[in-house]
Amino acid sequence: MCLAVPLRIVEVNGNDAIAEHDGxxxxxxxxxxxxxxxxxxxxxxxxxxxxxxxxxxxxxxxELFKEVADAAKIQGL
Amino acid sequence: MQLKFKDYDKMSNIVNYLRNxxxxxxxxxxxxxxxxxxxxxxxxxxxxxxxIKLISGPGxxxxxxxxxxxxxxxxxxxxxxxxxxxxxxxLKVPGSKAGFNLSMLKSQGANIQIVYSAMDALNLAMNNKExxxxxxxxxxxxxxxxxAVAIKEAAVKCIENFSVFSMHKYVEPALRALIESDDFxxxxxxxxxxxxxxxxxxxxxxxxxxxxxPSVITGFEAEDILVAIYKILNQITGxxxxxxNEYLRIVSYEGNKLAQNMLNEVFxxxxxxxxxxxxxxxxxxxxxxxxxxFDAVKKFNINLDFVDKSTACKCGEIIxxxxxxxxxxxxxxxxxxxxxxxxCMVSSEGACxxxxxxxxx
Numbered sequence: 071m072c073l074a075v076p077l078r079i080v081e082v083n084g085n086d087a088i089a090e091h092d093g094x095x096x097x098x099x100x101x102x103x104x105x106x107x108x109x110x111x112x113x114x115x116x117x118x119x120x121x122x123x124x125x126x127x128x129x130x131x132x133e134l135f136k137e138v139a140d141a142a143k144i145q146g147l
Numbered sequence: 148m149q150l151k152f153k154d155y156d157k158m159s160n161i162v163n164y165l166r167n168x169x170x171x172x173x174x175x176x177x178x179x180x181x182x183x184x185x186x187x188x189x190x191x192x193x194x195x196x197x198x199i200k201l202i203s204g205p206g207x208x209x210x211x212x213x214x215x216x217x218x219x220x221x222x223x224x225x226x227x228x229x230x231x232x233x234x235x236x237x238l239k240v241p242g243s244k245a246g247f248n249l250s251m252l253k254s255q256g257a258n259i260q261i262v263y264s265a266m267d268a269l270n271l272a273m274n275n276k277e278x279x280x281x282x283x284x285x286x287x288x289x290x291x292x293x294x295a296v297a298i299k300e301a302a303v304k305c306i307e308n309f310s311v312f313s314m315h316k317y318v319e320p321a322l323r324a325l326i327e328s329d330d331f332x333x334x335x336x337x338x339x340x341x342x343x344x345x346x347x348x349x350x351x352x353x354x355x356x357x358x359x360x361p362s363v364i365t366g367f368e369a370e371d372i373l374v375a376i377y378k379i380l381n382q383i384t385g386x387x388x389x390x391x392n393e394y395l396r397i398v399s400y401e402g403n404k405l406a407q408n409m410l411n412e413v414f415x416x417x418x419x420x421x422x423x424x425x426x427x428x429x430x431x432x433x434x435x436x437x438x439x440x441f442d443a444v445k446k447f448n449i450n451l452d453f454v455d456k457s458t459a460c461k462c463g464e465i466i467x468x469x470x471x472x473x474x475x476x477x478x479x480x481x482x483x484x485x486x487x488x489x490x491c492m493v494s495s496e497g498a499c500x501x502x503x504x505x506x507x508x
Contacts, residue, residue, distance in 0.1 A: 117264020139157040142164040
């Protein structure tokens with residue numbers, strides 16, 4: 071039920087926006103997103119963007135995977 | 148943005164560690180139904196040491212909707228001038244009469260429309276002025292802000308044939324009820340990633356500050372879940388219960404203030420009935436008086452019944468983590484996804500449906 075998918079914003083008009091993934095477009099609302107721009111990635115749940123996906127934070131997330139994997143490797147020895 | 152969240156090489160180290168884990172036996176609860184599905188689909192359970200048990204929690208909104216509410220929905224659906232607008236998850240949920248559901252009512256002529264957003268329900272109201280449109284508000288803090296926007300917009304635009312039957316619920320009171328129950332024996336929580344997107348890390352600090360339970364907010368890729376399990380184990384073995392955020396890319400400390408404000412503007416906490424758990428104080432999102440014109444409970448005088456009806460189905464025990472789906476006598480014999488007896492089998496995110504699909508053999 072709380073599924074949310076990352077989509078890319080292609081049009082913005084006030085609180086209405088069009089977001090797409092792989093050419094599939096859907097109408098969404100962006101009431102909960104400050105400063106939304108074309109090209110932004112947002113997580114969409116039940117027709118509403120619930121947050122922006124920040125590229126810098128996404129990279130930090132991948133860093134975290136790596137840190138945990140390295141730590142697990144040492145612990146697993 | 149090309150970011151690779153599926154990385155087998157990195158994960159194999161974590162999987163090896165979790166497979167060979169030989170510390171204290173632990174029970175970890177995934178609170179969220181979407182996690183239940185991710186865990187089942189990815190086969191994570193089969194990768195873990197026998198000492199690590201994953202238990203599904205009360206985080207499937209369809210599964211925790213009381214039988215009484217389902218019966219009340221059926222009564223609304225029978226009204227001749229009414230269109231019920233609902234997420235598809237609700238169509239096959241049985242009420243107190245076995246085998247009877249919204250889908251059957253639809254085949255008997257009731258006007259039931261599946262929508263993907265509360266805004267779709269509002270549009271239905273604008274385009275069908277001669278009908279009453281009742282939107283079934285199901286979901287936790289991830290879903291409810293959208294419903295709140297629809298209610299607020301209905302008020303602004305004076306769309307008088309639109310109302311919401313709010314069965315929305317807050318996650319925190321349910322977790323507190325679970326933790327404070329007599330036989331609670333969960334050692335760690337995988338906290339719901341998208342509810343946390345709205346509430347922030349703050350929204351789950353109580354798990355550690357008040358109850359000292361190791362907790363990790365996590366995303367929905369198999370990798371997210373593996374990393375989170377590893378972190379919970381480290382908190383347990385290091386005797387260092389904390390609230391950690393693994394879902395860095397979307398969850399912040401404060402959460403989404405705009406969504407929180409919208410929730411508070413339209414809803415207030417009221418006592419609510421949870422299937423299999425009973426009444427939990429201040430756990431339901433009731434619609435504020437300011438918006439009472441759009442509250443289906445008031446508009447149609449729904450007499451909310453607060454007695455938790457029990458059935459042979461053990462969903463209530465399953466969502467509290469007391470038993471696994473295959474310990475219910477009905478599981479896979481009388482109760483299957485094609486013929487579901489209880490909501491945990493109806494909802495694709497229910498523990499029984501996930502277990503049936505991925506773990507039966």
